[in-house]
Amino acid sequence: MTKKNNFEQAVAGAHRRLDNLLQRASQGDEQLAGEDSPIELLKEAIAEISISLEETQVLGEQLQQQNNELLATRHLVEAERQRYQDLFNFAPEGYLVTDAGGVIQEANYAAAELLSVRQSYLIGKPFFVFVHLSERQKYRQIMEQLKQQGNIRGEELRICHHHGPIDFPSELNALAICHTEGDLGKLRWLFRDISQRKQIEQKLHEQAALLDITTDAIFVKDLHDQILFWNKGAEQIYGWQKQEALGKIAGEILFQETSPQQVKALETVIEHGSWQGELNKIKKNGDEIIIASRWILMLDAAGLPKSILAVDTDITEKKQLEAQLFRSQRLDSLGTLAGGIAHDFNNILTPIMTIAQLLPLKHPDLDESSQQMLKMLQSNAKQGADLVRQILSFTRGSEAKRTIVQPWYLIEDIKQIVKRTFPKSIDIKTDIGANLGNIWGDSTQLHQVFMNLVVNARDALSDGGNLQISVTKLFIDENYTRSHIGAKVGDYVMITVADNGVGISPEIRDKIFDPFFTTKEIGKGTGLGLSTVMGIVKSHGGFVEVSSQVGVGSQFYVYLPSCEESADQVVDEIPILTGQGELILVVDDEAAITQIIKTTLEIHNYKVLNAQNGIEALEAYNQYKDEIKLVLLDMMMPAMSGEITIRTLQIINPQVQIMAMSGLATAEALLQTTGISIQGFLAKPFAVSQLLNSVQEILAPSSEP
Structure with missing residues (x-):
């Protein structure tokens, strides 16, 4: 009581x-x-x-x-009420109290600030008017949910106010307070501006999208090498899907074996926080690839190492292109050196070959032994000339007269030669496609290309085996040209020479096209076969590729531009004719060459004036220009080059007849590089018949009676 x-x-x-x-x-x-x-x-x-x-x-x-x-x-109650009121008013998030219909009865400072109005302005206003027009239907659904369930949590609703620049996404929580009779009483609302959170979410979403869009492989592994994250780029590069890679040990699926470089990379990233370098890795299908990898050490909140972020770029194709470019540059450098040697060599061989042919004509009474020695001299000089010609084919493609070549005919001819000369233990097959088109080139040089390739295949099949030559036509697009040096967009004829012989080891594969490189025994190879192949094909606008595996065999792919023109008829050779006393001016800084040309022409009823350089040539021509019918001059001379001499002669007499000589350039190349017009061209070293026929081609019209 x-x-x-x-x-x-x-x-x-x-x-x-x-x-x-x-x-x-x-x-x-x-x-x-x-x-x-x-x-x-x-x-x-x-x-x-x-x-x-x-x-x-x-x-x-x-x-x-x-x-x-x-x-x-x-x-005490008043203090508690004041404390509640302070908490209500100064809370960082917006609080509202509404009646069952949503009319605001109480509002804290944060709510007024978020809505950019006075606190008193909110009292008596329907919460509905602060909801964005596009989401008012959603607001009605929230009210229905409150009546049925009594609360809502984490709903997103866009808030705005038409009297001010208020427009932001909010996260909404609400609670319904019911009377003792069970009727819906007051509604308590809590809302916060989540603009910044949405921006962060959007940024994270964009970053996640970028991680998947990038072609680089991006993955995260813990300090025990277990994969924690795996992006789309990693799927594309390595072939492992995300669900397959997560949880796996990176070293087990990306490396064939642990390498010292891999161990060093881990030590470096732990010690210094980052590492970058190149690694050899494998794909899911077992293919080896070269990776440019960057590792970054990730730390936890306490600053301790937690995981490693790796960004990998597949540079296999880039490395292959670099190797091709390096090989091409090396070949160009060697070609320049070899070209200079070839020029001097041709000047030496020219008089040797010519003298060996002239002596039997000048001394028909020579004994048989002397004639045999001269034939041997001529044969050896010719071999030397062929060797120089191979060097020039490698360096500059030493072009001869180009015609339309039918690839099927060329390969069938090679097949017949192989069947007649190769061991019976080698089974040769050909596969020639339809509608190949033709090739614009020198049939002799192309014949040499494929003979060199089949001879190499024969040597690789010392115990017998299969040799197959296939020909097909294909179109090379721009995408293909990016990864193959020398390729251009267009139609090509591809000739493949394949064998199942010993194969080529990776250590020497990049050297096989180098001049004078050979794996054959001394005396069994010059090392010029494949370099000649490369030079000739390159001069025809094509390129060569090779694939090989030790113990399995090799495949050489020769790509030559295709043309649709029909083949021309073969032109008969011009017979050797003697002169009718025409005066010819011979200009060369090599005295032996001028002397032997003079002797050859005089034996065949020509008159000859010699000059050692361009200045002497101009003096002689000025003196005898009315009598000189032809000027035969070398393009590479000291004091005054052949090009300047020709241009000066053409100024003196625009009708002057000129035939150029060179141990390097071709007539077409000469015209392209100098722009001069000449009547003939003679490539050193030359035979007597070549010299005389070339002279007759120019003088024949004027020598008629």
């Missing part, structure tokens, strides 16, 4: 006792006797009043204490 009840009962008891005394005092005098005399009643009344006052005092004190306690409780 409470103190308030005790107080009320005590007062009621005192009233009852006083009423009893009052009744007794109002009775008749006859009843007032003994103890009920007025004096006694008065005493008793005074005693009752005294007791009641004491009880009232005690109870009053208790009531005062209770009031003090109630007042303290009230202050």
